[in-house]
Amino acid sequence: MTAFAVESSGLTKRFGRQVAVDAVDLAVPRGTVYGFLGPNGSGKTTTIRMLLGLIRPTDGGHALLGERMPAGAARVLPKVGALVEGPGFHPYLSGIDNLRRLDAADRTADRKNADARIRSALDRVGLGAAARKRYRAYSLGMRQRLALAAAILAPRDLLILDEPTNGLDPQGTREVRALIAALAAEGSTVLLSTHLLSEVEQICGHVGVMHQGKLVAQSTLADLRAEATPRVRVTTDRPHDAARVLRELGLTDVVTGGVEAAGVLGPIAPEKVVAALVHDGVPVRGFGVVAPDLEELFVGLTGEGFDVSG
Numbered sequence: 001m002t003a004f005a006v007e008s009s010g011l012t013k014r015f016g017r018q019v020a021v022d023a024v025d026l027a028v029p030r031g032t033v034y035g036f037l038g039p040n041g042s043g044k045t046t047t048i049r050m051l052l053g054l055i056r057p058t059d060g061g062h063a064l065l066g067e068r069m070p071a072g073a074a075r076v077l078p079k080v081g082a083l084v085e086g087p088g089f090h091p092y093l094s095g096i097d098n099l100r101r102l103d104a105a106d107r108t109a110d111r112k113n114a115d116a117r118i119r120s121a122l123d124r125v126g127l128g129a130a131a132r133k134r135y136r137a138y139s140l141g142m143r144q145r146l147a148l149a150a151a152i153l154a155p156r157d158l159l160i161l162d163e164p165t166n167g168l169d170p171q172g173t174r175e176v177r178a179l180i181a182a183l184a185a186e187g188s189t190v191l192l193s194t195h196l197l198s199e200v201e202q203i204c205g206h207v208g209v210m211h212q213g214k215l216v217a218q219s220t221l222a223d224l225r226a227e228a229t230p231r232v233r234v235t236t237d238r239p240h241d242a243a244r245v246l247r248e249l250g251l252t253d254v255v256t257g258g259v260e261a262a263g264v265l266g267p268i269a270p271e272k273v274v275a276a277l278v279h280d281g282v283p284v285r286g287f288g289v290v291a292p293d294l295e296e297l298f299v300g301l302t303g304e305g306f307d308v309s310g
């Protein structure tokens with residue numbers, strides 16, 4: 001068994017002259033919740049559609065659960081649950097009848113326990129009470145929940161979810177995040193795309209960051225945080241003298257503003273910085289070492305802000 005539930009190499013998609021996905025090497029370890037993070041238009045959905053075999057890559061290849069795609073599609077896809085925008089549900093059928101229809105079309109599904117599986121999926125996404133309502137009467141959030149129910153109609157080794165909390169209210173968002181955590185605890189690997197950094201922070205152990213079609217970072221959140229070099233912040237009446245001392249010591253990205261000077265510490269010990277400031281006669285009123293938060297880190301990687309709400 002390979003260590004990765006999803007592995008791609010050089011995965012590329014061009015639409016005409018536009019490169020939507022540019023040589024992406026994904027590595028999603030089994031048993032993890034992997035956040036596929038990036039601003040709108042960075043290529044997440046296109047990557048996911050290639051992973052699922054819904055569109056053909058222009059270049060590169062990938063494997064799901066150790067099976068090369070598309071050759072192993074028939075073997076592996078029954079073990080993969082997916083939530084992607086695509087062919088919709090039937091508007092005049094109820095939620096439960098839509099799921100029955102989907103399940104009936106799945107040759108690999110176990111007929112004997114179909115009712116129980118469908119009921120359980122509806123309950124898990126919180127649609128138990130609305131199961132008999134017609135799909136066309138569902139709110140956006142309910143439609144999203146039904147799509148998630150469809151992804152978990154059978155036990156799955158891998159779930160690939162494109163923006164699973166899109167369209168949900170805060171309560172629904174919390175419920176779906178809790179459901180994802182529960183599915184992961186039961187042993188599914190989850191790859192979810194999101195433009196919300198807070199979502200990644202709340203439920204993901206791993207993250208891959210997309211920017212203009214490229215995967216610009218991929219690691220555990222813990223490693224990303226550890227790599228982040230802290231900054232020092234000096235409060236003083238003479239910020240320009242403080243900045244000079246910081247530069248002389250080798251700190252980078254040194255800036256001043258008001259009664260502050262700040263810079264990236266790098267390998268230099270903070271106590272050395274304090275000693276140098278004092279030695280130079282800079283009146284230090286305050287001194288702090290601050291680790292950048294994840295948002296600053298990702299802005300640094302992509303040059304773009306992330307929506308941090310939710």
Ligand SMILES: Nc1ncnc2c1ncn2[C@@H]1O[C@H](COP(=O)(O)OP(=O)(O)OP(=O)(O)O)[C@@H](O)[C@H]1O
Nearest residue numbers: 015018020038039040041042043044045046047195
């Ligand atoms: N079928 C298509 N034909 C032409 N261009 C496309 C097609 N699908 C996607 N693109 C382009 O590819 C780029 C990446 O789009 P994609 O939907 O993969 O990004 P995304 O990160 O999922 O963003 P979003 O969150 O908005 O869906 C965009 O510039 C988009 O306009």
